[in-house]
Amino acid sequence: MSYELKHVFASLPQMERGVAKVLAGDPKGNNFLYTNGKSVIIRNINNPAIADVYTEHPHQVIVAKYAPSGFYIASGDVSGKIRIWDTTQKEHLLKYEYQPFGGKIKDIAWTEDSKRIAVVGEGREKYGAVFLWDSGSSVGEIVGHSKVVNSVDIKQTRPYRLITGSDDNCTAFYEGPPFKFKCTFSEHGRFVNCVRYSPDGSRYVSAGADGQIFMYDGKTAEKLGALGGAKAHEGGIYAVSWSPDSTQLISASGDKTVKLWDVASGTAVTTFSLGSDVLDQQLGCLWQRDHLLSISLSGFINYLDKNNPSRPLRIIKGHSKAIQCVTVHKEDGRSVIYSGGQDGHINYWDAETGENEGITGKGHSNMVAKMAVDESHRLVTCSMDDSVRYTDLSKKEYSASDLVKMDVQPKAVSVGPGGLAVAVCIGQVVLLRDKRKVFTLENLGYEPEAVSVHAGGVTVAVGGADGKVRLYSIQGNTLKDDGKVLEAKGPVTDMAFSKDGAFLAVSDEKKVVTIFTVADGYAVKNDFYGHHAKIVCLAWSPDNSHFASGGMDMLVFVWNVNDPEKRIKIPDAHRLHHVSGLAWLDKHTLVTTSHDSCVKQWALKI
Known part of the structure; x- marks a missing residue:
């Protein structure tokens, strides 16, 4: 009597109106990841039905990012905990856990050698920290903001630079390591939701709730201009993501569109219209190899089609609630x-x-x-x-x-x-x-x-x-x-x-x-x-x-009617979430659902 996990049909990202969602990719370009509740979901970008779910956070997880080496993921939750865990083993062993500050972590960035991590968010005394991944020792300070810091990024080429964007309408620029505050910019009229470096490190952009995207020199922070002139989008911009060759980027907005920008000319090459309903607001995006992804307020993940901007190539649907x-x-x-x-x-x-x-x-x-x-x-x-x-x-x-x-x-x-x-x-x-x-x-x-x-x-x-x-x-x-x-x-x-x-x-x-x-x-x-x-x-x-039973203890049992001792025990069927539903596809395949919003199939040897 044994079992194995056959399929995981993963949950969608958990969305909140007016709040940006970080969609991140792995360095090899095969997977993308996001969070829902206490789970971090890793999905194959070519076949999103192939998924893996990490559920070791005791609190709601907000953001997760791959290390540039691809071997680890750092994920941060509402309590201010950062967990750094292994991506190569099925068990996702915990490597380190830190509490850089008390409060919600909103964004994470790694240096290109996978040795230093910057985290920002809603701290009580401070809004960010930069530390060594293996010891937690500080390698600089994130100062210069008076409100919650929403976004952080680090230049992926030396000399290292670090940028942050905040609810105080400012972006800040740091040199390092150790990272020291250099200057702030207050071009934005409203919250800064996202800051991102180009992969080659030559430029960075800031995007805000005022619908504007500003571009700066990656090394000196000199302002280079604004994309789309006075306004890039009609609504607030929640996320930007660069093309791998650093010549283009996409931006996701509350005006229900995603725009593809040519960086050299500062103009929008393509506008992807994703609907007219409030649930079609775009709160996150990712450029991963040839794939352009965006997330709607509904939680749906859109694969954008450059050749047909009015209709996505595919839309990933599912559950975002329990x-x-x-x-x-x-x-x-x-x-x-x-x-x-x-x-x-x-x-x-x-x-x-x-x-x-x-x-x-x-x-x-x-x-x-x-x-x-x-x-x-x-x-x-x-x-x-x-x-x-x-x-x-x-x-x-x-x-x-x-x-x-x-x-x-x-x-x-x-x-x-x-x-x-x-x-x-x-x-x-x-x-x-x-x-x-x-x-x-x-x-x-x-x-x-x-x-x-x-x-x-x-x-x-x-x-x-x-x-x-x-x-x-x-x-x-x-x-x-x-x-x-x-x-x-x-x-x-x-x-x-x-x-x-x-x-x-x-x-x-x-x-x-x-x-x-x-x-x-x-x-x-x-x-x-x-x-x-x-x-x-x-x-x-x-x-x-045979029959199956599922409980608040996260356990699923498959029982033999004639012999209570003959049973299959599936512990942690949905880790840290109780099992809410059971159904049989056939006598060797059991389906389980849970408050983690995932559907799982188990192959049973009875």
Whole structure:
């Protein structure tokens, strides 16, 4: 019994309106990286479905940068911690950890010999530091600013120079090492969001919230002019990135465009228009070899096309907020994974290639709590926006007629044959048939938490916060209490009948999964112990002899129904994030989702 990680479908960057996002590349030009929550995500630039996730920061990570050697990455978080870790090993061993100042780290820069690191941000006493990577010893001071420093860069050729840009509308210039303050420039009328040196070190630029880009001599800091004259963009500029040959650069702006500049003439050669919605504001960019990338406020990563500026070559989509639930469905012989997020967004993924897209149209406006696919190939979802939705998977778009409004907030939904679905809401159990509410049970005397419909479509099991499971029979369009109550070990968190209807699995807050045998009048078959914290989700394998459980302890177990000792334990399935959803692609492949916004596939040898 063993397992291996087969695929990671990574989260998008976590975006905030009006806040720049640093998108960084590796020195070889194969990967790019960004942050989301406590994770640093490394993706292959040619095939973004190939991803690696680093999750060792205890706090939200803001920025990560490769060392020019390519062997290490430095990442900084909101608490002011810098972690320097290895890129060559799968374990990403920690090399050094420092706390240069107390407060959010916003940008990082390395010297070209990978020996010195500059960090800037929202310190309490100071807004930046420069130190040796292997000892933490200071090699200069970052002074001269009166507010938060947003951006830093170091000239990649000797003699070294360092530049910073701040909320005090100024850029500062330092000579070194050790780096000493030389002068400041206050050309910008608003915050300076980004400063970047050209790869050859001959020039550097500063870009600001005033829509301007100024250019300076890389060695002397003499001002050389402004790109685009009085204004480079109509909106604030959040990021710039140079071409590898130092002759061009791209800039990303809140005016929803990215511009490609010819540095010698100071004019825009190409303007990439990326939409008209507020979510199309561009907050980050990267020029990596032949690839031009930008990030929208939506979190989408755009691969820009120089030959067709009105339409990106490809757009990488996914989740930027926590994933709450998952299910799978076979379509035209291919397995498709559906995942629902805390923000109401539903994404679907080709299980083999990782190609993904969101369901189109106006959908849920709040967290998707549970989802299932019925026999009519409809995705049935319930959400904290007090609704249950039916989405036709052949069309993959929302429709207003597929919305069923609930009286109160639904927590879970389960589907059965003949267009049947049962939703448990706060204080209610609701029977639905063919997209209509047909029966509601109220005044239950307990709080329902989980539900599962038997494959035969005649029995519904409802799990309560009182640690009991009640069985109801479906009679036409009504639910009748069978008077049968099963005892769980604690408040029920999830439950599921096996595909063949032989067993009922119930998980609870007391970290136990109990299996009941349906044919024996729901006699207890086995209790399964192993989790260290509340179990959140359950899923049966297609062969009905195994099931998986996931919990707040970041553990996933794959159990053998007949032998609780025979199990596969996947520790840290989503490190530092609890497992939120489970689904089986086939009897040897398990899908897990989590609050780290990633979808993972595990190959199991059972």
